[in-house]
Amino acid sequence: MLLIGCPWCGPRDETEFRYGGQAHVAYPETPAELDDQQWAEYVFYRENPKGPFAERWMHSAGCRRWFNVLRDTVSYEVLAVYRNGEEVSR
């Protein structure tokens, strides 16, 4: 049971959150101009690193805000949490 520090509500149990997959995958500004490969990379392709991984979570049982978590996929340690538009500060 991870303890996730919601940037607005403070530390809460993992069960209060919704997982949103890899962070910083921006929606392409002009999808129509992408070729199939580029579009497929946006839609289907995600990292699966061993170690630190930036991912999105949403505090669904609390403030309903999406934010970013840097989490170690081996130790499950939450290394950092940061709001949209912020940089990681560990």
Added chain:
Amino acid sequence: MADLRRSPLAHLTFPQGLTELPFRTMVNLRVEPSSETAARVEKALGTTLPRQCGQTSEAGSRTVFWLGPDEWLVLADSAEVISELVEALGGEPGSAVDVSANRTIVELSGPFARDVLEKGCPVDLHPREFGPGNAVQTTVGPVPVLLWQTDAETYRLFPRSSFADYLARWLMDAMSEYVPFAPQQQSWRVSGSEPDLGSLDE
């Protein structure tokens, strides 16, 4: 017309320490807290919009709950607050939506209140961390609620109306250690629909 209303828990008989506070006015308010609009809203409410998770503010019979960085719930005794808030927004970015019937309020009180909640609430309710005047959105059992502590032994839970019956029965079950009472048949439960648990027997 008031007698045409029916609250979500009207069918239940409560044990001591549990009751429903139905038919309160609630407004879900969204506004950018640093904006001039927010200042207008605060003026209309006569109190500040709390800026931190867990905080509430009060003005007369109105209470404002922090729900998110640009979101609040305004609780009031009467409906005029809705139009006051819409007027204060003045068409600027934000929203003030009537959610009075979206939830109901269940009040749990007694020396056992915190013990009962700790049977299903993952938030730290120890007095060091949470006390009168605090309110957070969390879960009690499997039900999402806004949880508000009003005094040392009283909490008010705001479940969505559709969850209210389940939450009230969950609380009554959790209270039975402290307030023994005969487990009640839900008045709308159809008799004979109980699952046959003996069917494992060969």
Added chain:
Amino acid sequence: MSRLPAGGRVDRGTVLRFSVDGRELTGHPGDTVASAMLAHGIIEVGRSIYRGRPRGIMAAGVEEPNALLQVDGPCSEGMLPATTVELYDGLVASTLSGKGRLDPTPDPAVYDKKFVHTDVLVVGGGPAGVKAAAEASAPGVRVMLVDDQPEPGGELPSDVVVLTRTTAIGSYDDNYVLALERRTDHLGAAAPANVSRQRLWHIRAGRVVLATGAHERPLVFAGNDKPGVMLAGAVRTYLNRYGVAAGSQVVVFTNNDSAYDTVRDLLDAGVEVAAVVDARPEVSVDVDVRILTGSAVINTEGEDRITGVLVRSLEGDAVESFECDLLAVSGGWSPVVHLHSQRQGKLRWDDSIAAFVPDGAVRNQEIVGAANGEGLWPTRALWLVPSDSYDTHFVDLQRDVTVADVWRSTGAGMLNVEHVKRYTSLGTANDQGKTSGVNAIGVIAHALGGSVGEIGTTTYRAPYTPVAFAALAGRERGDLFDPERTTSIHPWHVEHGALFEDVGQWKRPWYFPRDGEDIDAAVARECRAARNGVAFMDASTLGKIEIWGADAGEFLNRIYTNAFKKLKPGHARYGVMCRPDGMIFDDGVTLRLDDNRFFLTTTTGGAAGVLDWLEEWLQTEWPSLDVHCTSVTEQWATIAVVGPRSRDVVSVLAPDLDLSAEAFPFMTFRETTLASGVPARICRISFSGELAYEINVSSWYGLSVWEQVYEAGLPYDITPYGTEAMHVLRAEKGYIIVGQDTDGTVTPHDAGMAWAVSKQKDFVGNRSFSRSDTARADRKQLISLLPTDGTTKLPEGTQIIARDVALTPPVPMLGHVTSSYHSEALGRPFALALVAGGQSRIGETLMAHVGSELVPVQVADLVLYDPEGSRRDG
């Protein structure tokens, strides 16, 4: 009797009566069933699981492999170690042969959970744990100690929260510890009503101190499993804590100094110790007993209980025998590292004490005392005593696994301890190898020639000790198993005999049978009422979201496949939303309340997911849009009034409205006040294809307005209908149910809704429609199927194949049935199906595979009923 005249922490003044295997026995408060049995000289328990060998009580705690009980009660429970079951008056138990019985009786006991937070959690109430808790205690610091015994092993400051009879069973990320408290098990019939029998504590701790101690290991020699072979530490526990001598003539077999504490205490209690057999060549201890150094017990004598042992020097051949009724064994001690290892804590092999010890602690944890290897005794590893045969050298007593079995697995090529475990089942019993694990690794190392440290342990997994499923479930059983969401109108449905269907967590009326009707008859009648007269249904479960802001129209344009920006206030539009991959995700009707306000509806099951989806785009991609979303699902009760006579009914309810088709056309809505004074928003929306109105009121008035509709409709025999009739009506019109007719692989085009996909604007998912795969002509497309016999109702899921295809597997599958009903309006059964290239197959005959039959079906247009839509325009 072997209860000593004095000593122990039992209340000798009180006598408790109990029975085991039909034998009437007595004991005292403070006893376990095992200690009370031993006090009567009973050591033998149920025979071993596979080989039927006599077995006896071997330990004094949770590590016990043999003495397992089935304990009677309102709901009997099995596989409880007799060494952990506290005695109460009237206890009735039987010993088991490695397998318990599941009692089919519903368990009447209450179980609950408790969620708490603490600054420091100490696991284990022995001296190290008590010391750690006392040291952590300070003003303002929350300290908690859990211990599985009835009392902690020392005085604790009063501000430390102490949970006794509580076993920490699992350790999870960020110091989340689950601990099971046995609250009333020791009280028997005196247990108070309404108090949970067991409580699962969910503890979040800033810091965790593991003071979990160590488990003693037995030694591995021929006949080491017979009743009377007992861990030396357990012998000492029975002596000191329970005042019980487990035997009258004792031989001790050890490879370390710890067993000499047992020797001394036995001698002090006046129990005869015949000899100490010590595997070490040299020993420097001071006890008044003959010590045979460099020696081992090579076999035991006796049948149901040992009567003696044979001892031989490890170097020589001379065999000496000793009479005894108890053999106390110590093969060294294993720190209890389970909770450490469950958190991926590392272990290292410490050769001097022959044990795996923690190699550093997990973040924000600390390991103290014996759990950290502290104070354990120098040990000469002796993994097995040499012999001609290894068929009775037991490693895992609960699984009846011997050295011969382990070697059979290594001989078969199992080189990894995890493989040996699975090949032999070693360590998989409910004691989870607490006494056998390290010995097994030693035996494997002996066979393979590696070191124990290199072989390493198997993975430690929660729970540390077995837990009843009911305790894990807590309150969420029976009526409280899962939330049942209900609408404001629910009481009426119950009162009027509705049968209910689960839709997500919602309880929705499925159909309203009248006397003697089955589902088919009831649904047919409900459908007829909607098509020919008037019917009404509770649609309150639809998800509802208010969307405010100057950019709300632009936002919906980006989210929905069709256009909303130019929708006029007072009008409604059906919309489809897709994921970026172009697949349908949700659908529903959206109203434009005014220039800057929309009212969006979602599917019943999709409400939360859609709101999260909208917020995700607004917060992470388009934060500059002036849009705010608010969920109002329960704010509104929604009543659909459907059928050619619906206008007559609504006109009574809403006399202020001009309901003519000209003044109030399809896909518009009006705000009004009902005759009853209730404010309402009435929409011309139809999910049935008939003239229909949806009345939305505050859910405070939902039940009342429903009753008003019923009253107003009585002259027209208004009929309540449920989800089944709703499904039939919508399927006749080719309206999809997201999640039934779609499955995450269906585009709007596939679902026959190309008309709902704008070519004028971009939206989420649009780019995917030009992917080669999404643009294929032979994609599975939603069409209707009409069984040509006019009578077969195809089961949902039925596979569709070509007419002339050879039936030799693999038979190419063209698609499958997603929805299937009997249509009252068409007078025949029909189905919706996803079929490859379906839209170009209209008129073709295909085959449906029903049971062992092939049923010819004709492919038809998706819309079977009133394709011109003249009826809904009323």
